[in-house]
Amino acid sequence: MPEGILAQFAAALAAGAIRVIDLSQPLDGTTPIIQLPPEFGTTWPFQLQEISRYDSRGPAWYWNNFACGEHTGTHFDAPIHWVTGKDYRANATDTIPAEKFLAPACVIDASREAAADPDFLLTRQHVEAWERAHGRIDRGAWVLMRTDWSKRGDPSAFLNAREDGAHVPGPHPDLLRFLVQERDIVGWGSEAVGTDAGQAFRFDPPFPCHSTMHGNNRFGLASLANLDQLPPKGAVLITPPLKIVNGSGSPCRVLALVAA
Ligand code: 23J
């Protein structure tokens, strides 16, 4: 390691040579939350309750209570979230080693395909074509699927639910096995409400992104935004979840560092 590498990093930040791109969605009562079939439990939407605002309840201070599910808005999925990941050591938001929260990102642009087909599934063949153009996916990298889904401002268009379930793009089951076994990625990131496709409850295995990623002690990021501002390769993500003891996930302010 070159000496002064962090001083160089700080100088690059100060000189504006590194851009910081916020990949997070705003959190408020309108933030879309995942809809599961009615027989399953459900997550709370985000809510804010004012404690005081420079008034009789607190003359010089403003603060709020908030409540939400762990999997609300832009969020991190820990391995313990899924039954396949339940027995790993250090598999929860408080025990995952902190160095795992800094990792490079590969961004696969599927925005054209997703616009044409809301049930589009990214396959190994797509990723291999991406690798021919941009180089091999790095070990320990995030793979982020750009769909421009985050640009669907209306929550009903974002969730895109019909009687037969949600129609939202995501990864093909075979791709996830390839990315874990042959590329050793740290996790999968999506612009949609969850990491899996809308129809993934019908897949084999059901919810293959959750099942395969967490079953191999890997992570997920959901409801990402601004993926159109990232290069295909070269960004570094900062993704620390809240240190919830035994947490299965947490809302997360996901940041990307990009060379300006
Ligand atoms: C629970 C059950 C199914 C799914 C999810 C949660 C998520 O997408 C999530 O936020 O982890 S698909």
Ligand code: MN
């Ligand atoms: Mn989740």
